Amino acid sequence: MQLQLEDLLYQNKAIQSAVELFKGQSKNISERPLLSQTNASDITPNLCLLSPEQLHKNKLAILQQNALAENEATLSEEPQICIEMETGTGKTLVYIRTLYELYREYGYTKFIILVPSIAVKEGIINTLESFAEQLKDYYQHNIHWFEYDSKRLNQLKHFINDDQPQIMLTTVQAFTAEDRILNQTGRDDSIGGFSYLEALGQTRPIIIMDEPQEGMDTELAQKRLTTLTPLFVFRYSATHKRIINRLYRLTPYDAYAEGLVKKIEVLSVAEINDEATLKIELQEIQAQAGQDPKAKLNLWHNIKAGFTLKPSKWLKVGDNLGAITNNISYQDFTVERIYKGLRDKHWKIHFSNGVEIEQNQRQGDIGGIFRQQLYWLISSHFDKQQKLSPRGIKCLSLIFIDKVDNYIGAEPLIKHLFAEEYQRVHQERTGKQTSPAQIIAVQGYYFARTGKGEFTDNESAMLKNREIYDLILKDKQQLLSLDNPVEFIFSHSALGVGWDNPNIFNIATLNQTYSEIKKRQEIGRGLRICVNQQGQRIYDPASNDADDEVNVLTLIPNETYETFALQYQAQLSDEFGTDGKQPPLRNNHKGNKKQNKLTRHEARFNSDSFRNFWQSLARKTQYTVSFDEAEIINRGIQELGKIKIASYEAEIRLTRIKELQNIQGQGEEIGREIAQLKASYSAADIVEQISENTSLSYSVVFRIIKALDNKAQILRNPPLFIQQASKELKRIELAEMLRTLSYHETGDSFPLDPFKEAIHTYSPVEPTPNKGLYDFAICDADSMPEHNFARKADNDPKVVCLLKLPDFYKIPTPIGEYYRPDFGLVVKQSSLKNNESSELYFVIETKSTNDINDDKALTEHERTKIQCAVKHFQALGIRAEIGGDVTYQVKETPGGYQQASFHAPVKDYGDIKL
Incomplete structure (x- = not known):
């Protein structure tokens, strides 16, 4: 197969946007001898005699031709320009043709192509080899190219010496590190005493950066770039991070609307009733x-x-x-x-x-979803294969996986699932089984193998796996041949950037990550218009119905269409704006949190009010509990017998994206269905997990499960049943625990030493200069009730001392967590008989509710801890109660003893719980 060179209008505009930058420049004609080994001045460099003013004028003219506003271009005198082209629209061939044009128009001969990775480099090599003869016929001349190799420095010397046009292809890593041969000085084979990088700089090369955002704008890379003294740098990408003189722009919106890339449909596979996964x-x-x-x-x-x-x-x-x-x-x-x-x-x-x-x-438990994704990927593949093969078009599918071990490892989950689902689909379509050898033959993969033979995610080691490396990265034409059995390609991340194939028609993302490989990058691997066995691109006429379209890329993510659309749209809008134009400016100032200093109020700290309060409050306790096993079993059977379970399912939904401006609103739903997901659990698994969740013995759990009349509910969704059963049993345990819980004093107390004279914190604080033990109280950033309470209490005339209780003040509870109250208060009161003042002590828990049973505001753990704390304080002889929204009250008992409680109204203190 020979891929065919096309003369496309949008590609020509991109080429001319670079070539016309030098409009007015005379042709470089060399009359100098070849470079001697001692005189670097004999090097024939690329030259540009245009003034900065003329270059600026040329940029403005190019922007006008391309209908781009100046504020979109980020114009600069820096000798770099950006050409922005959507993935799959042929930017590699565009910049190679640009180099041919620059030689033809201006006689420029020194070109360097910088790439970020092996995958990108091999794709360029494939393009250079595939189109070499066609480019020679089209331009009537040839440009020699070579891949830089530190072991073949004669090629590099020839590049510097020769006046004929040449392209050097290299990764950015080849010249960044100090110990690279290009950067070494004082070598016996140096040119004119220069390092090779400095000698290259004498040629004033024109540099092509392919995907510059992938490590080419680092401080070190830019330093090396300065040494190369390029005549100009041309930056090509679909997703520029640094914009400099952007003279051409083909956005995803434009490419999609004009049919320059495949249409996209999303076959989403999302869990339903997966609360317990x-x-x-x-x-x-x-x-x-x-x-x-x-x-x-x-x-x-x-x-x-x-x-x-x-x-x-x-x-x-x-x-x-x-x-x-x-x-x-x-x-x-x-x-x-x-x-x-x-x-x-x-x-x-x-x-x-x-x-x-x-x-x-x-x-999470994702095996069931992976299985569904693979089934629908293979099913879509078979459908498309049936339509494409008669037209001489090879159908390929790409699968991004979560980790290499899931395909090549001791227990390769994804590989096993693929084999099972391929057999299933093949049986459904043909009525026959296929052989294991055939299933193996249709699979290809691009992973890296270390020197020890282990597979990793590092692509630099992939060279050792030469056969599949060559097929996927170099022999694109062979992979496109109908005679080649490989149809499904598995990768982790190495194919996420820079690699594509025109005949990728399906992409499944069997991974657990949302950003390691961005959606735009994943989708970009399959956007290119497909080719037939003659290497001709097959376009869809504008009048075609959707059912007859050939260029349709089916994406199979493991999330809902709404989630996919939201994230994909966010990436597009972030890079291109909502209308495909300039993205909105973003505030990248991160700022630093201020460190706060809390200073202790010495008079309050040494006062009798605080010291007596702390002496009463600081006493420690221990607890004991007892359980009635029979009661737990009886109540467990009763409550678990009420459980009704929804089936664990996946919703499969096919949506066609009409346009990219608003894929959430413009998606056309084609159809949907529900598939049952299977969770494999034995009876022993269920008993074991409930036992671990509840700390009940196996025998107790077994007796409860055995007595149930609704065992069919377990089979509908075992994980969800386990979750609900554990929740109910835990509630029963908690109720039984609280009924029998008792606290007693240990004789120990929390010390005063941790109350330092000054405390430094980055946490949010609320000023408490009037009544606070410190001039600030540390408050939870997410708790407005805490802030409100501290502010109001500090200004209340009845309050003598306000203390935000420190983290070390904690009350043990039998649920495995300590309870830490929020505030301590010392409040003065006046006697009803003789008008003498006395003081009351309070421990305050601030919540956004006054109802202990409010499930929305309080978790079960919070409620239980508060209930445990009541019994702790009661053991200390301190009155404790839960609930009520009352005001400050003083009551006189028949014996003359006064009881008082301090309850702040909601309107004064915000929502608080005492």
């Missing part, structure tokens, strides 16, 4: 100087209205996900460590049960 997504990290990092997770929260998947509050080491979400499924997940990897620089969170996830990665 332990889905955990590490979304965001908060890392400030002087503070321990915090994490925000996307979790299933159990609220009064049911389960909802939403972001958590900021979590720190020691936080339990079960308590945070009121979801017992997470009770074994306690944050043990939040850190950034030393090698990969990725933020990670490690839990007490050994589970560890990375930022923008999710944890």
